Amino acid sequence: MKYYKLVLNARKPKGFWGKMMIRNMNKNHYNVTGWGLSHYDFKKSDIALDIGCGGGRTVNRISSMVSKAYGIDYSDLAVEKSKKYNKKFIKKGTVEISQASVSDLPFEDNTFDIVTAVETYYFWPDKLNDLKEINRVLKPQGTVLMVFEMCRTEENPEKWQQVESLINIKSVTEQEIIQILISAGYVNIKTDTVKENSWLTATAQKP
Numbered sequence: 001m002k003y004y005k006l007v008l009n010a011r012k013p014k015g016f017w018g019k020m021m022i023r024n025m026n027k028n029h030y031n032v033t034g035w036g037l038s039h040y041d042f043k044k045s046d047i048a049l050d051i052g053c054g055g056g057r058t059v060n061r062i063s064s065m066v067s068k069a070y071g072i073d074y075s076d077l078a079v080e081k082s083k084k085y086n087k088k089f090i091k092k093g094t095v096e097i098s099q100a101s102v103s104d105l106p107f108e109d110n111t112f113d114i115v116t117a118v119e120t121y122y123f124w125p126d127k128l129n130d131l132k133e134i135n136r137v138l139k140p141q142g143t144v145l146m147v148f149e150m151c152r153t154e155e156n157p158e159k160w161q162q163v164e165s166l167i168n169i170k171s172v173t174e175q176e177i178i179q180i181l182i183s184a185g186y187v188n189i190k191t192d193t194v195k196e197n198s199w200l201t202a203t204a205q206k207p
């Protein structure tokens, strides 16, 4: 029951179990996020955006490597918790958190050098168009970096079945992510996996 209530809050954290889930994600996504972020060479001059920022730990981490880091999430609670987690940097002006959907990003075209998305893609309502929306806000040659903990392989096609049916999402395959990034207009697509953990990272550039 506890597991069920917790997992249900991965989609859009709210209330008591949402708070628990956010705490859980900040802790449990730390290693996979660190591995994922190592696939991009962050520069001090970069402007970064983290989509589906959850509890805000990834924005916090990125902010020390770039000139400014933004985070967006469509959950009220995630925005509140991300703001709290990044209080110091928000005050300093190096972090900004706002409430928004990936489908309608409140930013001008060609704004970001790097857009990250950790463990959030599964929930997006219109994945192809959402990736196009990210493309819009990236600068030319800017990079999108997506990190997944639920990668399905031929050796392990049913690994995620229980959680998939519980929260009505689908795990991803490496090939499917490459294909959708191509369809959304990205180039220089690179992927990396840690098969024993089912981790996948994909990076791709706006032409």
Ligand SMILES: C[S@@+](CC[C@H](N)C(=O)[O-])C[C@H]1O[C@@H](n2cnc3c(N)ncnc32)[C@H](O)[C@@H]1O
Pocket (backbone or CB within 6 Å): 010, 011, 012, 013, 025, 026, 029, 033, 051, 052, 053, 054, 055, 058, 072, 073, 074, 075, 078, 100, 101, 102, 103, 117, 118, 119, 120, 123, 124, 125
């Ligand atoms: C599993 S949590 C991951 C949070 C964080 N990235 C992390 O790794 O700890 C997924 C997050 O994506 C957010 N999210 C899901 N769909 C979204 C959408 N369409 N637009 C913006 N945020 C979304 C949820 O509110 C939630 O905070």
